[in-house]
Amino acid sequence: MTYEYILIEHPAPGVALVRLNRPKQYNALNLRLLQELAHAFRTLDEDDDVRAIVLTGNDKAFAAGADIKEMMDKTAVQMKNAPFISGWDAVALAKKPVIAAVSGYALGGGAELAWACDIIIASETAVFGQPEINLGIIPGAGGTQRLARTLGKYLTMEIVLNDRRLTAAEAERFGLVNHVFPVDTYLEEAIKMAARLASRAPLALRFGKEAVLYAFNSTLDAGLQHERLLFYTLFCTEDQKEGMHAFVEKRTPQWKGT
Ligand code: CAA
Numbered sequence: 001m002t003y004e005y006i007l008i009e010h011p012a013p014g015v016a017l018v019r020l021n022r023p024k025q026y027n028a029l030n031l032r033l034l035q036e037l038a039h040a041f042r043t044l045d046e047d048d049d050v051r052a053i054v055l056t057g058n059d060k061a062f063a064a065g066a067d068i069k070e071m072m073d074k075t076a077v078q079m080k081n082a083p084f085i086s087g088w089d090a091v092a093l094a095k096k097p098v099i100a101a102v103s104g105y106a107l108g109g110g111a112e113l114a115w116a117c118d119i120i121i122a123s124e125t126a127v128f129g130q131p132e133i134n135l136g137i138i139p140g141a142g143g144t145q146r147l148a149r150t151l152g153k154y155l156t157m158e159i160v161l162n163d164r165r166l167t168a169a170e171a172e173r174f175g176l177v178n179h180v181f182p183v184d185t186y187l188e189e190a191i192k193m194a195a196r197l198a199s200r201a202p203l204a205l206r207f208g209k210e211a212v213l214y215a216f217n218s219t220l221d222a223g224l225q226h227e228r229l230l231f232y233t234l235f236c237t238e239d240q241k242e243g244m245h246a247f248v249e250k251r252t253p254q255w256k257g258t
Contacts, residue, residue: 014198015191018044026063026064033067035086039090045095050198085141087113121189
């Protein structure tokens, strides 16, 4: 697939950078862009040379949401039949760690793309919001669920029902954002973090991500069982032997991903 609205770069060993690239429309997410994003994430997730992914926009906009002009005259059936949600799903279903590097507007489906990632690095100018209520709709790509699980009921209600926007500093305070950096450095910092993730034992990364995400869908008992199973399974890997022997021998481990 050739990409018209996204760019893929490899800024550090093991790191893929996916840039949303529809700058005149603040990276509004049209169907073509969403299909490209889904294709790119599925491809990168299967590529053994990629161990961590950074998703970004530009300094002014991460993404201003789904494309309103494209959606406005659609019927419910057309919306349901189009592979519309596949872009967000592909990001959320990636097995490798995904960092959102967010600057400027992250609104509606744009914010929901960030919520689908595992770690969020923001610039000081980032603004997060779910303004769908102004269009007579509600978030449709995970916003109500992922925000409620992270922020709880009351703040999420205000964001979804009354278009409360969060600055980067507020988002960090509420635990929605991992770190905030100046606009000149947020992307570099996100890539640095991704490079560090990419240098780690790949199977442990994958299982760690799986275990944390399991907490969103399960009871504590089921989650603890699942974590234990993944923990024991890692003792089948060469990397577990290598990691522990390297520690005891006071040397840097050489991960194989096996
Ligand atoms: N869809 C389509 N086009 C969009 C867009 C969107 N979500 N956001 C911005 N654009 C376009 C504008 O139409 C405009 O295009 P033209 O120059 O052709 O008119 C261009 O981008 C620049 O936008 P503005 O002139 O509005 O720029 P601004 O600086 O005054 O405002 C903004 C910027 C605050 C981001 C404003 O554009 C805005 O509020 N955008 C809409 C945000 C929104 O409501 N997002 C939710 C979408 S619905 C959704 O995402 C559903 C879901 O859950 C999946």
